[in-house]
Amino acid sequence: MKGTIFSRPLEYNIIANGEKWHQGDKIKGCLKIRNHGAEKIDLPFLKISLAVGHFKKIKSKDKKAWEFLAETTLGEQFSIGVSEEKEFFWDFGLPEDCQITDKDRSVYLTFSDHDDDIWPTGQLELVIGPKLVIQQFLEIFENFLRFKVVQTKFSKGMVEIKLNPPTSKELSHVESLVLRMKEIDKTLNVEYIFNINVFEMVAGNLMAQKKIKQFDQKLTSKQLYIYGDSLNHDFIISSISTVIKEATPRFLQTDV
Secondary structure: OEEEEEEOOEEEEEEEOOOOEEOOOEEEEEEEEEEOOOOOEEEEEEEEEEEEEEHHHHHOOOOOOEEEEEEEEEEEEEEEOOOOEEEEEEEEEOOOOOOOOOOOEEEEEEEEOOOOOOOOOEEEEOOEEOOHHHHHHHHHHHHOOOOEEEEEEEEOOEEEEEEEOOOOHHHOOEEEEEEEEEEEOOEEEEEEEEEEEEEEEEOOEEEEEEEEEEEEEEEEHHHHEEEOOEEOHHHHHHHHHHHHHHHOOHHHOOOO
């Protein structure tokens, strides 16, 4: 992935080795500067940062557009001669629970060669997806339990996925399911938030009521994997089915 920014007479090329990353991945690359001017250019410093960027605020150049995660200084008090190019290498580790790319935000590489703290010299948007184990977990919901993912976003430090249930009698009471997930230190934290319809007695009458039921799970890597990166599908399906059964009114319960 590459971005080119001109700040005359300097040309900046920021290069990240890859096209897409997962939470917790390591990102490496380089930043190149070329002087197209007729004179030597002196720079006080060159810094590169990993930051969460808010799309709308970036577009309007709002000073609150950035939430900085990490920063490193690539050089201080250096010069770039006429037609000279300098190359600086960098690497960052993405936090395990970092922002993913969604409709509102993404992670960026930003760099600056001046003292203006409000806006960087240039930026490059990165494409960040959920951790692989989260994607694999969702695939089980889709392929084995026939739920459909309708929205994925990042909220309050967790990947949040809205799913619609299959059109089956067993799950007719479930309007939607929201999963909130993150994996830290090889433990997958899952919050299940069910929006369900139940029948309850209200003033002596049996009436349909909307309810929210939430259940939490913590699954260790020993539980999730048989060996290496091979998921223990039977265990995961059984764990999910147990939660679905807990959310099902007793008079509707069947084997999921």
